[in-house]
Amino acid sequence: MDQPSALLLAEKSSNPPPRRTRAPVVERIAGWSARHRKTALLGWLLLVAGAVVIGNVLGTKNLNSYDPGQAGQAERVLARPGVIQGPTETILVQARTGGRTVAGDPEIRQAIGQVAAALRGMPKVARDVRSPLAPGRGAAIAPGGHGMISHDGRSALVTFTVAGNPDNADQTVGAAERAVAATAARHPGLRIAESGQASVARATNSIFSADFRRAGVTSVPITLVLLLGVFGALIAAGIPLLLAGTAVATAISLLAIPSRWLPVGQATSSIVLLVGMAVGVDYSLFYLRREREERAAGRGAGEAVRRAAATSGRAIVVSGLTVMISLAGLFLTGVDVFSGLAVGTILVVGVAVLGSLTALPAALSLLGPWVDRGKIPFLGRRRTAARRSRLWEALARRVVAKPLLLGGAAAVALTALALPAFGMRLSNASYQDLPATVPVVQNLLATQRAFPGGPAPAEVVVTGQDLSGPAVRHAVAAVTRLAATSPALHEPVTATLLGHGQVLVVSVPLAGAGTDATSDRALATLRDQVLPATFGRVSGVSYAVAGTTAANHDLTAQLDSRAPLVFAFVLGLAFVLLMVTFRSVAIPLMAIALNLLSVGVAYGVLTLVFQDGYLHGLLGFTPYGAIASYFPLFMFVILFGLSMDYQVFILSRIRELRSRGIPDADAITRGIGASAGVVTSAAVIMVSVFAIFATLSVIEFKMFGVGMASAILIDATVVRGVLMPAVMALLGERCWYLPRWLAWLPGGRGRHTAAALAGAS
Secondary structure, eight states, X not given: OOHHHHHHHHHHHHSOOOXXXXXXXXXXXXXXXXXXXXXXXXXXXXXXXXXXXXXXXXXXXXXXXXXXXXXXXXXXXXXXXXXXXXXXXXXXXXXXXXXXXXXXXXXXHHHHHHHHHHHHTOTTTEEEEEOSBOTTSTTOXXXXXXXXXXXXXXXXXXXXXXXXXXXXXXXXXXXXXXXXXXXXXXXXXXXXXXXXXXXXXXXXXXXXXHXXXXXXXXXXXXXXXXXXXXXXXHHHHHHHHHHHHHHHHHHHHHTTTGGGTSOOOHHHHHXXXXXXXXXXXXXXXXXXXXXXXXXXXXXXXXXXXXXXXXXXIHHHHHHHHHHHHHHHGGGGGOOHHHHHHHHHHHHHHHHHHHHHHTHHHHHHHHHGGGGGOSBOTTGGGOOGGXXXXXXXXXXXXXXXXXXXXXXXXXXXXXXXXXXXXXXXXXXOOGGGGSOTTSHHHHHHHHHHHHSTTTTSOEEEEEEESOTTSHHHXXXXXXXXXXXXXXXTBOSOOEEEEETTTTEEEEEEOBSSSSSSHHHHHHHHHIIIIIHHHTGGGSTTEEEEEESHHHHHXXXXXXXXXHHHHHHHHHHHHHHHHHHHHHTOSHHHHHHHHHHHHHHHHHHHHHIIIIISOTTHHHHTOOOOSSBOTTHHHHXXXXXXXXXXXXXXXXXXXXXXXXXXXXXXXXXXXXXXXXHHHHHHHXXXXXXXXXXXXXXXSSXXXXXXXXXXXXXXHHIIIIIIIIIHHHHHHHHGGGGGOOOGGGTTSSOTHHHHHHHHHHHXX
16 A cells, blocks of 8 residues: 555544534424325324314313302302202393383283293293292282382393203293293384393304304405415415314314313314414415425425425424413413313414424425416416515615614504503403394393393302301391492392202392493492391301302403413513524514514504594494403413514524524525515415404404404514514624523524535535
8 A cells, every 4th residue: 555545544544524413303304204205194194084083082071161269169159060050031121112110001011921921831941930020910010029120110120040951051042032022022112122141142152153154264265365376376375274274173173182171162162273274374384485495496305395394394393382382371370261272272283383394394295396286377477485575675674774763763653552552441341242233232231221230240159058047038138238228239139049958149230331340349349348247247158259240350350460470481481492492592582572562562452443442433343441351361372472483484594594604684684585475475364364353243353353463464564674673783793692601502403404504505
């Protein structure tokens, strides 16, 4: 062997080739799915089919949900076996013209008797029928019936309890409504109107079903049309809908499992549908647009899928984890319904992420160039995925050049829009969330005018020994006397023994509309003054107050006390996740601050529109001067996660460019320009879908649609195009600062992956 060859051999032996760095797990999963595309797709289909089978076999249980606090304690007592009773219904009998009174008008008394007789003739529909007329004495007014006649003498009440299974009361009450309507038809000069918990639930379910049916029928075609505009090809546009649809079907089917211990109702399924479609379409867009971009650059199908996984796939995982962290904050509220919502939404986001990492790359690998088949004329010729947005890149370049001026102006404008939120008042809408044109709402309003407090009485649930004894009877009589003299309470006060004397329910009408400040003050009077002075002096008994006013009050108090904990949990974990992802302290702080600003803007818009009444004519609702008490916290956890999607995707693109050695200013402008297409497309789709909810009938649906659409619109435009580049330009290199004592954190692989991709290109 000659000397040069020996030296070369020695050099090779002393400098072995560097070990190949193992690809990140996201890239490995996507790569495996692309190579074993048939297996991956079959596995996804088996997952979906298995979930549907499990859901059909187990069935979703409808567990009762209970309010927090004292109201929840009373509700649990009333739900005991042998105690549970049906909801109470009220029939108002009233002359349509003035001058006619119950005592002086035979027709009014005749109508009262006919209504009571019709209801007593339907024992499977109505029980405990009560009337102001004395039984068996013709049309004479009963001695104790004056509490069921209004103070002006013009109106009377007939009440009954819906018989049968309370869970089916909204269906059972239909027969009673028809009987009352038949009596009303025989007396056109009288108002004979039924209202109550079951009839309101019947109307609400009908409106909800119609609204969600309309939203579903409208949103899917709109989403498909927008996706066709994005991709210009039928197959590519159908992939996001297929992924989102299968993820939603899987999650809703699997809800049958947690429904064994958590309340999972129609509202949970509806929110799962909404969130699942939003994230499913978003994640598909992120992945599919990047894959198309790589193929447009001349790379093969396998390499394009691998690059999409290393970049967009990683951003999808981070975004999904952020959304799930946000939704997990609902567990900390301690509210049963929110826990069910948290399980359902976390499940659908997790399934969507899984599908984006497995089924999506497998489908793209299987389809190859076929993904662009079914091109739409004119649209199909565009290769938008391979282009940077000149508009957004030019805007970002100007912002980076003058960050303080332009960023400051945008911050001031958004802060001004968020300021009305500091005057937000919280109160549940009760029956006011239904359109005023609904007959049962009109009946409720008429009953409330004639009998203040009637539609939403407080229910004092008393348990203990000897509930039919003299001490308890004296306490009920004392409450009745106080109700006759106190402006906070009204008559009639009724007492009903349930469960073979185990539970006593005392119904006490409260002043106010049931959910306003007047009713809250009346509830405080009942809880803090009247009950301690009456039942509080009876030994061996305990009591708790339920009812609409009590439930709303206790729910609001619970959410107010838990809100700081929820905010701290969501913001804290999101900060840690983003710090590990981007290996920076400033980036997560900036992302969180900008996200909170978007949420604040949504709160401000909600206050202006739904509390102060701006645009109420355009949106078709009657403002009631407040925002639903659960809404700010509920919308925060959903908005924070969904809005973070765009920021994570943009920041990932900027970080990728910076890791290739591109200067910070250029990386910011090019990153925003390169991600503008997918972010704009995703935002347009999401805003369009949420805007549909603003056209529905129920005011809370309108709140949800307007709040979500406004926040996402602001986040995808002003925040993405102005505030983010301005803050990053002002911070400069400090954006990527990580203290030395945190250098041990994982996350450095992302930089290596980006650099490797740059080297390969």
